[in-house]
Amino acid sequence: MDLENQARVKELAEKYGAENVVVVIGGAEAEASGLTAETVTAGDPTYAGPLAGVQLGLSVWHIVEDEIKAEIDPAVYEDQVSMMEMVLDVDAIKEEVSTIREQYSKY
């Protein structure tokens, strides 16, 4: 996760309270999505950005996870996400992101 985005997430969590922020990831690949999820929960695993050592424990999901999908108007989802859903390794992404969430999310 790049330094600017880490700074933005940190700022939003401080402004609204970590319990009021949900992060939805759109990463196309399981490992990268997992790293993003880890960054906003347990802190930047590369120790390069503003979230190094900062354990926000945010609620983090991937757009292809069923819980998020259920919250979205099916027509909009169909229009915006379904194409990518077909080509991504959805199971691997779900597995990776949910594992991190269960381990580190506090909310």
Place this chain on the structure above:
Amino acid sequence: MTRKIRVVHYLNQFFGQIGGEDKAGMQPMDKAGHVGPGMAFAAALKDQAEIVGTVICGDTYFGENMETATKEVLDLIAKYEPDLVIAGPAFNAGRYGTACGAVCSAVADKLQIPVVTGMYPENPGVDMFRKRIHIVETSDSAAGMRQAVPKMAKLALKLANGEPTDSAVDGYLTRGIRKNYFAKERGSARAVEMLVRKLGGEEFVTEYPMPQFDRVDPNPAIRDMAKARIALVTSGGIVPKGNPDHIESSSASKYGKYDIEGIDVLTAASHETAHGGYDPVYANGNPNRVLPVDVMRDLEREGAIGELHRYYYATVGNGTSVANAKKYAAAIAKELVEAEVQGVILTST
């Protein structure tokens, strides 16, 4: 209580939290205490050691000003009077790896204290510095930070405490140093036992790993040599007399491109070898022995080849790192292709 080991940490602009590629030109600076990954090291070093300072330098600045940058970084490091220096890890980042290697190598030489860095085995910094310093093997991206830090910290503490280390146990890349020891069985018995295991399809551990060489597939044959433009390229160090580009006699940092238009034969007066890895008497006496301009001109006259390319390229292969050799080869090949050269004769020593 004994005094804590004083550690200085070297980072690039990215891990030093200054910024990305746009900040890669920054000159060296230092900060007290730990920065970025230093936080993870501080936790791993526990109460045995303390990161007293961090030196940060942009990758591009370091790469483009290697000599001055090394000195500047070294001065900043020395200021903290460290007992130990940790650099990186650089994973598979080439410029960062080279910088970490150069910094560690200079610290080991000048300050005479233990150094540890971490890299992916294919990082060009590995080939350049593995013999001189301890490089812990890491994954290829920063996602491997969590695994890399404890390994590096553990090895660093061992080195700082003067404890013996072992590449297999401590996870650093072998340095090519052989240690004598008394074995129970003599060499022939061990070799036969290994061979029997190998033939039986069982696992065995070699006592002397061979270096791994690239396998390069040959290009298709040249159809008509009588029309082909052929170039000479050598790692045998043949240069115009006086070595105008100052190509080093070993670990060459560059290659040269020299015009041989109108030269029918190289002579002891016109050319010589810059190579320091073989007896130069015969090459200096008759440089065609290494760079066969004389026979190429014969072939040209006979019509066996179309023509000899106007320029030849030369470097010194003696101790030159594979990474550098690859870099020179890529640059030379590009020019040769642009010059419509169809074939190259490579000569070594």
